[in-house]
Amino acid sequence: MIVFENLHKAFGENRVLRGFSLEVNEGETMVIIGFSGTGKSVAIKHIVGLLEPDEGRVIVDGVDPQTLSRQDLYALRGKIGYVFQFAALFDSMSIYDNVAMGLRKQGQLTEAQIKDRVHESLGLVDLDDNVADRLPSELSGGMRKRVGIARSVALRPKYLLYDEPTTGLDPVTSAVIDALMVRMQKQLGVTGIVITHDMRSAYTVGTRIAMLYEGRVQQVGTVDEIQHTTDPVVRQFIEGRPELESGAGLTR
Numbered sequence: 742m743i744v745f746e747n748l749h750k751a752f753g754e755n756r757v758l759r760g761f762s763l764e765v766n767e768g769e770t771m772v773i774i775g776f777s778g779t780g781k782s783v784a785i786k787h788i789v790g791l792l793e794p795d796e797g798r799v800i801v802d803g804v805d806p807q808t809l810s811r812q813d814l815y816a817l818r819g820k821i822g823y824v825f826q827f828a829a830l831f832d833s834m835s836i837y838d839n840v841a842m843g844l845r846k847q848g849q850l851t852e853a854q855i856k857d858r859v860h861e862s863l864g865l866v867d868l869d870d871n872v873a874d875r876l877p878s879e880l881s882g883g884m885r886k887r888v889g890i891a892r893s894v895a896l897r898p899k900y901l902l903y904d905e906p907t908t909g910l911d912p913v914t915s916a917v918i919d920a921l922m923v924r925m926q927k928q929l930g931v932t933g934i935v936i937t938h939d940m941r942s943a944y945t946v947g948t949r950i951a952m953l954y955e956g957r958v959q960q961v962g963t964v965d966e967i968q969h970t971t972d973p974v975v976r977q978f979i980e981g982r983p984e985l986e987s988g989a990g991l992t993r
C-alpha cells in the first residue's frame with residue numbers, strides 16, 4: 742500500500758504540492774491525471790525517496806522512505822519498478838543487457854537464472870526472443886516502452902510506477918501498452934500508479950483515477966465515478982475543454 746499524507750513540496754516560490762493526500766490500495770492501479778506541471782511526477786518521486794517532502798509524508802509498504810538508512814532505502818527501491826516517459830534505455834547496451842542490468846546489480850541470481858528471467862520478462866511484454874541481441878535504436882518507440890516495462894518486471898516488483906507510458910505512441914500501440922499494464926496488475930498482482938494525459942488509457946488501466954489540481958487531489962473515484970463527475974474542474978479536464986462550464990475561463 743502507498744499512502745500520501747498531506748504532502749507539501751515547493752521549489753522556491755513554486756508551491757507544487759499543497760496538501761496532497763491519496764491512498765493507493767494493494768493490487769489496484771491508481772491513475773493520476775492533471776494539467777501539465779501540476780506536480781504528478783513530483784508526487785511519485787517521493788515514493789522512491791528521490792524528493793524529500795517539506796511537510797507531510799509518504800508511507801510505502803508500511804515505511805516512510807525518509808526515515809530509512811541508505812541500505813534500507815535501496816531495499817525498498819528494489820520493490821518498486823519505475824517506468825519512465827522515454828523508456829530510458831542504455832543506447833550502447835543490447836536489449837538483453839538492458840533488461841539484465843538490474844538483476845546483475847542485485848547480485849542474487851546466477852547468469853543462467855538471469856537469462857531465464859530476461860526471456861520470461863520479454864515474453865511477458867510480448868517481445869520475441871530475437872530482440873534480445875538488438876540495440877534500443879533498432880526498435881520502435883512502442884517496443885522500447887515494452888522493454889522498459891520488461892526491465893522493471895524482471896526485478897519482480899511489488900509496485901510499478903509509470904510516468905506517461907503512452908505519450909508519443911499511436912493509438913494502437915498505446916492500447917498494447919495499456920493491455921500490458923492491465924496484465925501486470927492481473928497476472929502479477931502488481932500495485933500500480935500511472936501518470937497519464939491519455940484519458941482512454943486512464944479508463945482502460947485505472948482501478949481508480951485521482952485528479953491532481955492546485956497541489957491537492959480534486960477528486961478520486963472509480964472510472965465510472967470520474968466519467969460521471971459533476972465536479973467542473975474534473976469535467977473540463979476529462980472532456981479536454983479549454984473553459985470551465987461556469988465560464989470562469991482557463992485557470993492555468
Ligand SMILES: Nc1ncnc2c1ncn2[C@@H]1O[C@H](COP(=O)(O)OP(=O)(O)OP(=O)(O)O)[C@@H](O)[C@H]1O
Nearest residue numbers: 752755757775776777778779780781782783784936
Ligand atoms: N527538481 C526540481 N526543481 C525545481 N522545480 C521542479 C523540480 N521538479 C519539478 N519541478 C517543478 O514542479 C512543477 C511540477 O512538475 P511535474 O514534473 O511534477 O509536473 P507534472 O504534473 O508531472 O507535469 P507533466 O504532466 O507536464 O509531466 C513544475 O513547475 C516543475 O518545473
